[in-house]
Amino acid sequence: VVVAIDFGTTFSGYAFSFVRDPENILMMRKWEGGDPGVINQKTPTIILLEPHGKFHSFGFTARDAYNDLDPKDAASWLYFDKFKMVLHHQSELTKDTMIAASNGMMFPALNIFAYALKFLKDHALQELSDQSGFEIVNEDIRWVITVPAIWKAPAKQFMRQAAYSASLVSSDSPDKLLIALEPEAASIYCRKLKMHQLIPEYPIQRPLQSPKHARPEQIDTSDACNIDAGKYNMQHIDHNFCERTRYMVVDCGGGTVDITVHELNLDGKLVELHKATGGPYGAVGVDIEFEKLLCCIFGKEFIINYKQRYPVGWVNLMANFESRKRSANPTKPSSSNISLPFSFIDYHKKHRGRQVESMVKKHGDKDVRWSAQGMLRLSPEAMKLLFIPTIDKIKQAIGDVINHPNARRLKYMFLVGGFAESPIVQHEIRKEFDSNKKHIVKVLIPQAVSLAILKGAVMYGLDPTVVNVRRSRLTYGIGVLNRFDTEKHPQSKLVTRDDKEWCTDVFEKFVVTDEPVALGDVVLKSYTPAVSGQNKSIINIYCSEDENVQFITDIGVMKCGTLTLDLSENDIDVLPYRREIQILMCFGDTEIKVSAQDISTGQVVRSTIDFLNK
Template sequence: MRKKSDIRVVVGIDFGTTYSGFALASVANPDTIETNEAWPGIRGQLKTNTVLAYDEELNVVKWGNPALSEKPSKKRPSSSSDKKLQKPVELFKLHFSNLDKNEKPPLLPGLDYQKAVADYLCEMGKLIKKTLETRWPGLDFYKHVRVVVTVPAEYNEYAKGTMRTCIYKAGLLDTLNSDKLEFTTEPEAAAIYCIRVLKEYSLKANDAFMIVDCGGGTTDLTTRKFTAAGRLEEMTENSGEYCGSTFVDREFLKFLARKLGVGAIAKLREHHYSQLQYLLQEFCLSVKLRFDGERETFQTHDLDLEDVCPTIKKYVVGEALKTMEDAEWLIELDFDTVKEFFDKVLVRILKLIKLQLMKTEYPCSAIFLVGGFAQSPYLLKRVREEFNSKVSYIAVPIEPIASIVRGAVYYGLDMDIVRTRVLKRTYGIDITRNWNEDDPINRRVSGSVIDVFQPLAIRGSKVEVNQKFTCILHPSFPEQSIISFPIYTTDRDSAKYCDEDGMKMIGKLTAELPDMHLGKDRPIEFSLTFGKIEILATARNLISGQVYETSFDLEYLD
């Protein structure tokens, strides 16, 4: 297992689809967490925009809020320096997803999403290191700082491995496999944060509560309970889907395309991306963030395209041009139109919550909405309408936008707080046994034996930290001197063979088999032990006592 480190400071990073932030705390003073509010170009906000501005050579020129576009001006021409900037790059975190290619945001020519992620984290890393130097001069970042990065619940092992590589390239690790990096899922971090508000809702030890983390790109859910011993137990397998607040923006853009023409929006995106971006900002500030779903108090909003996006006029043609000229380039956003933007996304979030409740063994006492989208009053209204009869408390904790990053710091300060997790995959090994008449004839190999998958830990199982799963095996033939244990994982609950679709070998453990005079009577105990951040595979010769071990990072496997 990994050796202990001299950790003095914990930094939590919430790298989000639309907004990102970081927080930090000293191990010597764990009750005081500082959430950064000083960003380039803006102060007083808990997060900054996940946006990059590149020059023509793909060097980062601006990041965060300064990379956003300003309101278009009819009087002030673009400066020569502005012309050197390419269009801002945003939403690049969605390239980690399994969305269809046409659903992922476009990137600049020659720019891949991993470089964008590494570039953004590099810029944030510079600010983090500067902040640490201000607070604790002389602190050795690579020796004394633990970095905890939150990731969506649905990230697979490839996505997490890619994220680790990006973090290393960003300069936040001195080696790729540094033990100073920890991952926790976004809903798990939020659950850790929400522990501190349970008493406000009269929740007791062992009451189940659900975290619904509504971000820009994803909505992630987990159901937990806080034990009397002060530890978190996961009650069900966490879940998630790509249905965050940016998908409301997409519905708005589809609406504009119907009004102005698909070609007009496409040309605006291609040639004047800054104005398209500003148009979206105006919609979010004036309409999306204010919409509460109350028809009686809703005021129709007129979006003046001549003011917020004047360039669009030269791309609108045909009947759409005549219609917009008659409307004096005003787009009317009435109640039903705006409600439809939301409902196409919220129906998916409500379905996720319903499925999560169905999977929970015990009654759920509370639902906490966290993340940036949790600030939407209409989201809270719809969740309460749907689930108030089933759940006693449905609430948004104080500063929900910072709940994940602060929870990440709490986790880094006390990693023992998580007692159990529910496995999202099945783990086992490839074994050889005698072939019998019920087995497929085409799978019989020489000597009338067959290779099969032997599951040890099943998807959906609740696993305690350092829980061990074991099996006893013997040599396949008397003269066998070495035994190998190919270790496989699958997202299916069950599997019979290691070459089935979805099966993946994550490693191999080899052990020596002395005492061949004993023939097959040489038992070997094989086990998988699930630690906080890794799986330990062990083979123990029950006669000689010899032990063989190898480990695999959980962040690459879950």
């Protein structure tokens, strides 16, 4: 069985497929809680811990339980929401990184992620056993966890470490867990889409017919990437499909936006043409703009104090806004009414001595009013303005990729991810890149836009070789000594060892930024331990966005990990004086992997790369 977990910033879920029936991908749809009458294919990425740090609940259950707590009790409970972004923003990520709960209390990030993964693991095992009719155990499963492609190696290793802590797999059998890149997973799913699985650009007009005389509707099962880029009206199909089709995938999630460019190869495999790019331009950006609006109306100091004193009220307020944010539509003229909690209205009157309504009027914006029903009323234009700063960043990121030489001859853009469900996002992206006035690339949006990553991750788990060429996001290398060359080395780097002149701090590159690396390709390096007979060799690994980096002291170079070689198991007495260790590093997978061999004995040397203890 392959089980894929989409661990999102705002929502999480899982899907699975039995290896004997790989075409049938099953979604989890029975989450407890949620809105009545709605089939929830994902649950909020929310964790609630008891005051002493014991796990209480996850998802809708956590949200509802927190809302039901007495305000005095809630102050001591630990509520975590949208905590995944810590891994993106934390520049010095380690196993000891802490994150803040809604009440300001700090808790180990690794424990929080492990709690979430353990909950999803237990839920999946129970669901699999219920559906199959016999008990499914953890050893029967290959797990796949999705992560943003723009994450750096430490964040990916952090997720793997959390999976070990949650007992998804053992650290002794790491191959049973795959890390899938979110836009890559979406691309794997999108390449097989049919026309009827896309959201049409305009609603399809169908005449009213008597059921007696109605004809069965023909389902268009043509490949989505077959369509004529200029005639997307669900009728015209370009049948001269070339396997070398190039397309972009824009994954708009809750926290980040990931962009990748793929080419469908002749053998059905995918080749990455442009390194994964993007940034923190997800749906959370709209929440930030809404909070800024509240600060403008009611004062920044009041909002900060309210969040600290009434964390449950703040959660309720943002949940109310979330439902309006998801339903906002540029084609519908109705305004959005956002309910403010009683604690907000009451605290404002006591703290500021004025009614909430008077502050809204004083703000003086005709598009932001206080409704007769006692709600904050945003016009469609006001709601759209909350989206624009984030959407502008997404447009800029897409434009930068389209203008890159590696992305020439692009035909299609697939828009996926939870944030891409927003009609405002869909409308603005289509207007910018695929309108009558400005046709740059054909924008295609799957029907199950928020589930594309999850389904693609299952496909990736069934065939991890489907993407056989990737582009390196960074330049990776180590610091070495080279023979000093007066013509190219600065005098400040000159050191003398054994009467020989050397250049220190030289950045020896393994792979450079945007370099294509095929699956299975390795970088081979040989090293000699500095001291004969040493039991352990530790080599620091550095990274930089600059492909022309020269020294590990250059601006922008970061120490990103350590390579540890365990040399203790060999019989030192029989080894030559100049001992050679050959290191093979693989950059063609979603994670950097390493193996090493002692050339003098032929034995494999235990080796690990640690990006979390730098």
